[in-house]
Amino acid sequence: xxxxxxxxxxxxxxxxxxxxxxxxxxxxxxxxxxxxxxxxxxxxxxxxxxxxxxxxxxxxxxxxxxxxxxxxxxxxxxxxxxxxxxxxxxxxxxxxxxxxxxxxxxxxxxxxxxxxxxxxxxxxxxxxxxxxxxxxxxxxxxxxxxxxxxxxxxxxxxxxxxxxxxxxxxxxxxxxxxxxxxxxxxxxxxxxxxxxxxxxxxxxxxxxxxxxxxxxxxxxxxxxxxxxxxxxxxxxxxxxxxxxxxxxxxxxxxxxxxxxxxxxxxxxxxxxxxxxxxxxxxxxxxxxxxxxxxxxxxxxxxxxxxxxxxxxxxxxxxxxxxxxxxxxxxxxxxxxxxxxxxxxxxxxxxxxxxxxxxxxxxxxxxx
Ligand SMILES: *[C@@H]1O[C@H](CO)[C@@H](O)[C@H](O)[C@H]1NC(C)=O
Numbered sequence: 474x475x476x477x478x479x480x481x482x483x484x485x486x487x488x489x490x491x492x493x494x495x496x497x498x499x500x501x502x503x504x505x506x507x508x509x510x511x512x513x514x515x516x517x518x519x520x521x522x523x524x525x526x527x528x529x530x531x532x533x534x535x536x537x538x539x540x541x542x543x544x545x546x547x548x549x550x551x552x553x554x555x556x557x558x559x560x561x562x563x564x565x566x567x568x569x570x571x572x573x574x575x576x577x578x579x580x581x582x583x584x585x586x587x588x589x590x591x592x593x594x595x596x597x598x599x600x601x602x603x604x605x606x607x608x609x610x611x612x613x614x615x616x617x618x619x620x621x622x623x624x625x626x627x628x629x630x631x632x633x634x635x636x637x638x639x640x641x642x643x644x645x646x647x648x649x650x651x652x653x654x655x656x657x658x659x660x661x662x663x664x665x666x667x668x669x670x671x672x673x674x675x676x677x678x679x680x681x682x683x684x685x686x687x688x689x690x691x692x693x694x695x696x697x698x699x700x701x702x703x704x705x706x707x708x709x710x711x712x713x714x715x716x717x718x719x720x721x722x723x724x725x726x727x728x729x730x731x732x733x734x735x736x737x738x739x740x741x742x743x744x745x746x747x748x749x750x751x752x753x754x755x756x757x758x759x760x761x762x763x764x765x766x767x768x769x770x771x772x773x774x775x776x777x778x779x780x781x782x783x784x785x786x787x788x789x790x791x792x793x794x795x796x797x798x799x800x801x802x803x804x805x806x807x808x809x810x811x812x813x814x815x816x817x818x819x820x821x822x823x824x825x826x827x828x829x830x831x832x833x834x835x836x837x838x839x840x
Contacts (some may be wrong), residue, residue, distance in 0.1 A: 518634075518663065519638075519698070521637070521643045521646070522643055523645045523697070524665030524696070524697050524698060525696045526696070527757055528613070528645060528730045528732065529754075530575075530576070530731075531734075532704050532734055534704070535673075535675070535734025538589075539589050541558065563609040567609050567611060568610065578613030578614070578647075579606055579609075579613070581594055581615075582620060583596055583617070583630055583632075583650075584596050584619050585620050588617055588620070590620065595616070596620075596622060599636035600639065603637045604636075607637075607641070607644065612643075612645060614645070614646055616630065616649055617649045630648050631662075645665045646663065647665065647701065648666065649667075649668045651668055651670065652669040652686060656669065657690035657700060660693075661698030665697060665698055666698065667699075668703060669683075670682075670703055671683075673702070674706070676712065680712070680716070680723075684702050684727060687700050691727070694727075699728055702729050704734040705720065705724065705732060705734050705735075706735075707734070707744060708733070708735030708736075708741070708747075709735050713822070714743050714744075716823075717744070719822065719823060721747055722753065722769055725753045725767075726756055726769050750801065752799070753802075756826070763830060764831055765830050768827050768829060769824050769826045770819050770825045771824040772820060772821055772824065775822065776821050778821065780816055780818055783814060784814045785814060793834045794812070794834060795834060796811050796815075797811075797830050797832050798829050799828045799830070802825070811829070
């Protein structure tokens with residue numbers, strides 16, 4: 474078995490998770506709403522301290538597929554690997570990535586081969602591969618579900634979780650079993666995130682379909698374990714910029730991983746603006762302080778604008794609470810204050826994303 478580790482080392486395809494390890498302090502503030510008892514039980518199994526907020530980073534797959542090498546990664550400022558394509562080795566690449574203040578992610582499958590069928594998977598070699606990843610300095614594993622032996626996801630995915638923990642290195646474990654077997658109900662015992670859906674593609678229909686499926690599992694997302702409706706297609710060209718605004722807004726408010734999937738070497742100014750809006754990222758990486766609430770109004774229609782209303786009882790704001798509404802894509806606070814509900818006009822295939830800040834109770838300010 475030991476000798477098998479070497480040839481199999483031609484593994485890989487890589488992703489980089491920048492903020493996979495986030496602050497425990499941030500979580501403390503939101504833990505009251507996160508079902509403390511459940512969480513404690515779950516973490517007694519997982520217990521790797523990672524994913525206190527949804528992971529952020531870049532992954533080569535959505536743009537490059539298998540066509541990656543060391544230069545792609547170094548020239549993006551990000552990562553990828555395979556000894557032929559990565560002659561310096563993954564350890565060296567990990568050192569390089571770490572020297573940039575970033576973290577390195579790797580990919581494998583709970584099967585005999587990865588999905589492309591060009592790389593070996595980790596089924597039956599969980600301990601060896603986990604040890605190898607740890608020895609390279611890998612910080613994140615995305616673990617796919619291709620080419621299995623037909624045994625259950627609920628057996629194959631926990632195996633890698635235990636193997637990763639045995640290494641002693643905190644490695645963010647991204648379960649990718651495509652939302653089968655009610656993964657949201659058990660994923661948090663073993664992983665820091667779990668895919669709730671099949672693969673996204675660069676279209677409006679796919680993007681909405683994935684976030685709609687993901688929404689069914691919303692109540693399972695919490696610090697340490699997140700629903701994953703798949704990576705971002707922003708910047709890959711299949712949607713309009715307005716649609717990409719909707720894409721990242723939905724991912725942000727759903728506390729989904731924000732993993733960039735475009736070619737960051739040739740990123741346009743517009744795409745960069747969509748991906749780097751600090752107020753949108755703050756919604757995703759929250760909690761929002763001062764009892765603020767984020768609300769997204771989405772017009773799914775293909776033509777015509779619509780008036781859309783968010784009522785306080787539907788978004789968890791107290792009945793008499795008056796708020797100010799900051800439109801985070803306009804970077805502007807809407808005129809006046811709102812009590813009971815917020816209504817805005819939203820163009821077709823677009824959304825408005827607001828952060829509401831309580832400013833008192835109705836009538837109170839004049840009493
Ligand atoms: C993209 O996803 C949509 C919705 O799931 C699906 O209807 C469509 O066939 C997919 N397109 C491709 C090219 O896979």
